[in-house]
Amino acid sequence: MSEARGLTSWLTTTDHKRIGLLYFWTALAFFLIGGIEALFIRVQLAQPNGQVVSAETYNQLFTMHGTTMIFLALMPLGASFFNYMVPLQIGARDVAFPRLNAFSYWVFLFGGLLLNASWFVGPLFHAGMLNVAPDGGWFGYANLTERQYSPGPNIDFWVLGLQILGISSLAAGFNFIVTILNMRAPGMKMMRLPAFTWMTLVTQFLIITAFPVITVGLAFLMFDRFFGTHFYVREAGATPILWQHLFWLFGHPEVYILILPAMGVVSDVLPTFSRKPLFGYPVVVYSGILIGLMSWGVWSHHMFAVGLGPIADSVFAATTMLIAVPTGVKIFNWIATLWGGDIRGTTALHFAVGFIAMFIIGGLSGVTHASPPADLQQTDTYYVVAHIHYVFFGGTIFGLFAGVYYWWPKMTGRLLDETLGKVHFWLQFIGMNLAFFPMHLIGLLGMPRRVYTYAPELGVGTLNLVSTIGAFLIALSILIFLVNLWRSRTHGQPAPNDPWGGATLEWSVSSPPPVYNFSVIPTVTNRLPRWSTERHGPMRDPPAVPPEPIHVPGGSWWPMVAALGLPVLALAPLTQTLWVAFVGAALLIAGVYAWAFQPFEV
Amino acid sequence: MSAEREGTERHAHPTVGVYLRVGAALVILTVLEVGVFYVPAFHVVLVPVLLVLSSAKFTLVVMFYMHLKDDNKVFTFLLGGPLVIAVGVMVALLFLFLGALTLRGAAGAG
Numbered sequence: 001m002s003e004a005r006g007l008t009s010w011l012t013t014t015d016h017k018r019i020g021l022l023y024f025w026t027a028l029a030f031f032l033i034g035g036i037e038a039l040f041i042r043v044q045l046a047q048p049n050g051q052v053v054s055a056e057t058y059n060q061l062f063t064m065h066g067t068t069m070i071f072l073a074l075m076p077l078g079a080s081f082f083n084y085m086v087p088l089q090i091g092a093r094d095v096a097f098p099r100l101n102a103f104s105y106w107v108f109l110f111g112g113l114l115l116n117a118s119w120f121v122g123p124l125f126h127a128g129m130l131n132v133a134p135d136g137g138w139f140g141y142a143n144l145t146e147r148q149y150s151p152g153p154n155i156d157f158w159v160l161g162l163q164i165l166g167i168s169s170l171a172a173g174f175n176f177i178v179t180i181l182n183m184r185a186p187g188m189k190m191m192r193l194p195a196f197t198w199m200t201l202v203t204q205f206l207i208i209t210a211f212p213v214i215t216v217g218l219a220f221l222m223f224d225r226f227f228g229t230h231f232y233v234r235e236a237g238a239t240p241i242l243w244q245h246l247f248w249l250f251g252h253p254e255v256y257i258l259i260l261p262a263m264g265v266v267s268d269v270l271p272t273f274s275r276k277p278l279f280g281y282p283v284v285v286y287s288g289i290l291i292g293l294m295s296w297g298v299w300s301h302h303m304f305a306v307g308l309g310p311i312a313d314s315v316f317a318a319t320t321m322l323i324a325v326p327t328g329v330k331i332f333n334w335i336a337t338l339w340g341g342d343i344r345g346t347t348a349l350h351f352a353v354g355f356i357a358m359f360i361i362g363g364l365s366g367v368t369h370a371s372p373p374a375d376l377q378q379t380d381t382y383y384v385v386a387h388i389h390y391v392f393f394g395g396t397i398f399g400l401f402a403g404v405y406y407w408w409p410k411m412t413g414r415l416l417d418e419t420l421g422k423v424h425f426w427l428q429f430i431g432m433n434l435a436f437f438p439m440h441l442i443g444l445l446g447m448p449r450r451v452y453t454y455a456p457e458l459g460v461g462t463l464n465l466v467s468t469i470g471a472f473l474i475a476l477s478i479l480i481f482l483v484n485l486w487r488s489r490t491h492g493q494p495a496p497n498d499p500w501g502g503a504t505l506e507w508s509v510s511s512p513p514p515v516y517n518f519s520v521i522p523t524v525t526n527r528l529p530r531w532s533t534e535r536h537g538p539m540r541d542p543p544a545v546p547p548e549p550i551h552v553p554g555g556s557w558w559p560m561v562a563a564l565g566l567p568v569l570a571l572a573p574l575t576q577t578l579w580v581a582f583v584g585a586a587l588l589i590a591g592v593y594a595w596a597f598q599p600f601e602v
Numbered sequence: 603m604s605a606e607r608e609g610t611e612r613h614a615h616p617t618v619g620v621y622l623r624v625g626a627a628l629v630i631l632t633v634l635e636v637g638v639f640y641v642p643a644f645h646v647v648l649v650p651v652l653l654v655l656s657s658a659k660f661t662l663v664v665m666f667y668m669h670l671k672d673d674n675k676v677f678t679f680l681l682g683g684p685l686v687i688a689v690g691v692m693v694a695l696l697f698l699f700l701g702a703l704t705l706r707g708a709a710g711a712g
Contacts, residue, residue: 181676209684245695296687300698312698 003515004555012555014098015515019105020084021411023076026109030072033116035478037065039471042435046468048456058452059135060154064119066138067158070258071165072112074392077400078261079108082176082200084411088506088513089194091185091522093550096178099559099595104172106563111164114567118157124575125153134158137450139251140221142232142243147225153574159222160570166211166218167566173207176200185505187524191285194504195278198285199264202292203257209296210253217246226573241306248299256295258392259359260288262399263330266352269402270334272502273349274341277528280333287326287333294323304372305379313372320370327363331356346500347421351402354429358394362387365440380450383443389436401428401481408485409499413511414492420484427477434470438463497541503528508541519546553600562591616666624666631659 003009010018040061044050053061083101087094095101115134122131135154136145145155180193180201193201220231221243230236232243271278278284300308300316308316334356343349365387369375378384401424409415442460443449454460498507505522506513507530519542522529529539565588572581635655638644644651665671670678 177680205684209687245698249691293687296691297694308698 009555011560012102012557014094014102014553014555014559016083016087016095016098016101017411017513017515017517019101020080020082022105023080023083023108024411026105026112027073027076027080030068030112030116031074031077032478034065034068034073035475037061037068039475041065042468042471044452045454045464047465048454048458048461050453053452055452056135057130059450060119060130060133062450063134063137063158064115067115067134067162068112069392070138070254071162072108072115074258074396074400075169076108078203078258078396079104079172081196081261081265081400081403081407082172082203085407085506086176086179086197086200087183088410088509088517089197089504090180090183090188091505091518091524092179092183093517093521093552095175096183097175098553099556100171100175102556103559103563103595104168104175106560107164107168107171107566110563110567111161111168114164114570115157115161118154118161127152132157134161139247140243141247142221142240143234145221145225145243146233148233155221156225156574159218159225160574163215163218163222164566164570166215169207170211173204173211176204177208180204185518185522185524189524191282192524192527195267195281195284195288196261196264199260199267199288202288203260203264206253206257206260206292206295210250210257213246214250217243217250220246222573241303244303244306245299248302249296251302252299253292253295255391256291258396259399260291262355262396262403263288265399265403265406266334266355267330268502268504269348269352269406270337272406272500273344273346273352274338275344275501276337276341277503277531277533278333279336279339280329281527284330284333287329290326291323294319294326298323301370301375304375317370317372321367324363324367324370331360331363346405347416347418347425348402348405348500350422350425351398351405354425355395355398355402358390358398358432362390362394365390378443380448381443382439382447382449385449386436386439386443389432389439393432393436398428401425406500407506408488409495410506410511410513412488412492413495414488415495415499416484416488416492420480420487424477424480424484427473427480431470431473431475431477435467435474436470438467438470442467498530503531505529508539510544515552516546516550518542519544519550556595556598558591558595558598560591562588562595565589565591615669616672621666624662628659628662631655631662 003015010022013019013022040053041058044052044058044061083095118133120129122129125132132153134140134157136150136158140155140158143149145159180197184193220229223229224231224233230238232238232240234240267278267284297319298316300312301320304313304316334352338353365383369378369384369387405416405421442463445458445460445463447454447458447460447464454464495511497510499511500507505524508522509518522539522542525539526533526536530541532538565584565586567584568587569581569584572578572584635652638648638651638655664681668681670681
């Protein structure tokens with residue numbers, strides 16, 4: 001029943017809380033890597049005719065920045081909270097499949113390492129360092145990704161890395177769906193789930209439906225590159241537009257895969273710090289579900305410039321404008337939650353309110369893309385870069401930081417420093433607006449995205465310099481955040497069970513929670529179990545000491561061994577060495593076999 | 603344990619005989635699928651016939667071997683919802699790929 005310590009216990013862990021922390025630290029590391037790549041991009045663009053990096057390196061930088069931030073930083077940061085918080089919020093002792101959960105993490109780590117190894121392994125492919133990282137953009141448009149136009153291993157790393165990461169996401173997706181549907185505590189009806197858990201559920205459905213599409217698209221590309229098929233080869237009668245459809249069929253739900261968890265965090269943070277129930281909880285939940293459904297009907301708005309015809313353009317313009325409705329509903333519900341509340345201006349609340357403000361800007365610029373004539377002027381310019389960063393940085397990152405400041409005491413037992421937190425917030429808030437708002441103007445003035453330099457005659461030098469200053473301000477804010485994390489280990493105020501007065505079940509147990517989570521599985525009788533309302537009093541927290549022994553399953557090496565098989569398998573086509581494929585397959589099969597037959601009672 | 607799960611556990615599994623009969627039905631449907639290919643009269647409606655037969659097989663598999671028939675209705679919804687999305691997306695893609703030229707031509711723009 002006591003928690004094991006030491007490196008082995010972390011490598012073999014199947015505890016959702018430890019896996020959540022592993023996700024957090026790994027995703028944070030990748031976030032820093034993606035941030036450094038962004039700084040290089042901004043330094044290069046700080047002035048016209050920049051010479052800091054070559055065009056080839058620049059292509060790799062923006063490709064890896066996008067790929068890293070989306071697949072290796074934002075998604076897994078969300079997964080960190082899914083892992084740590086969802087079982088606690090639903091009153092469970094763990095996820096439905098703890099070993100599958102460990103497998104998901106190790107696959108994510110190895111997939112991320114494989115992708116990033118591409119920065120350094122150029123000499124193994126008879127190329128220099130910084131020469132074989134993916135360089136086709138995070139969207140990897142065909143037919144530039146075909147062997148004919150990208151003969152090096154750059155795109156191979158991207159294809160294989162994303163395939164591996166997709167396996168991680170799918171495994172986690174099924175795991176969390178089963179967990180949320182089947183592992184809820186007695187009385188935890190669906191409409192009593194915390195909003196964050198609801199948005200997690202919607203996100204997982206998007207993951208398990210959207211990732212197969214990109215998997216198919218990538219498999220076609222893999223076959224084209226390695227086995228000479230012609231899925232995207234125009235000369236052979238195929239159309240590269242197929243890739244765009246497959247990619248954006250995945251890509252737009254992916255936008256909501258990234259934003260819905262942040263919306264869930266904000267929907268939990270705002271009620272706590274305004275001491276009011278979430279305004280219109282059912283409507284917020286239904287809006288989240290509707291956003292998930294509607295995200296399947298908007299993908300071609302990424303393709304207006306293709307020339308799909310006026311009918312298709314009109315249909316997708318209409319669906320894109322319509323999806324703003326449930327999003328707007330959520331925004332009004334959040335504002336109404338704050339209205340008249342007993343507001344406490346904590347750092348978490350600052351980030352949650354910052355999320356609302358920045359996401360409104362990102363949402364509005366998104367609506368401007370929904371109009372095909374306007375979109376044709378904006379496509380492939382910095383206006384789109386501004387939009388995506390207001391959504392993902394102003395939206396997802398701000399929302400996730402709200403979650404970090406809110407749940408950090410629960411996850412570590414230490415409070416983060418509020419003063420440092422607010423300095424972090426304001427620097428990041430000012431920095432992001434300096435960095436990304438000028439990009440609207442840069443784009444409308446005609447600067448295309450993905451170009452490594454520009455002429456002074458374009459007249460966007462000053463705006464680009466401001467943007468670069470903003471990027472470094474963001475970097476400074478992140479540095480302060482890291483200091484805050486580090487400082488909290490020794491100087492952080494010890495956190496009680498419930499430092500904020502939260503309404504949900506995670507606050508009913510110690511900080512950090514014991515390995516078994518709940519000494520007694522709680523019985524839930526209402527949606528705000530820890531609050532006293534006019535209809536009910538607060539629940540009684542579970543006793544600190546379990547009344548009877550609780551069995552906690554031990555760790556296992558096999559999920560990690562099985563996961564290791566995947567990057568080894570990927571090395572086979574990369575190195576064009578058949579026996580490596582057999583080693584990878586053997587590791588995977590042996591890992592899964594031993595995992596399946598390892599007794600649960602260890 | 604959630605209310606839904608309690609409800610689920612009350613359902614009994616089908617008997618082995620039911621599984622065998624469903625298996626036999628699947629074999630017969632497969633034979634029909636292969637058979638219609640060789641009957642010239644069916645060639646004009648081959649695709650719709652094969653789609654109907656495949657749908658019947660799919661329905662039998664998910665009802666019995668995936669236990670949806672006896673399980674909580676929420677699981678039928680969980681399968682059916684994404685299936686509807688997938689079919690919708692496929693139809694949209696068919697329109698976009700096969701209809702784009704016609705539509706564009708009719709509108710005189712591109």
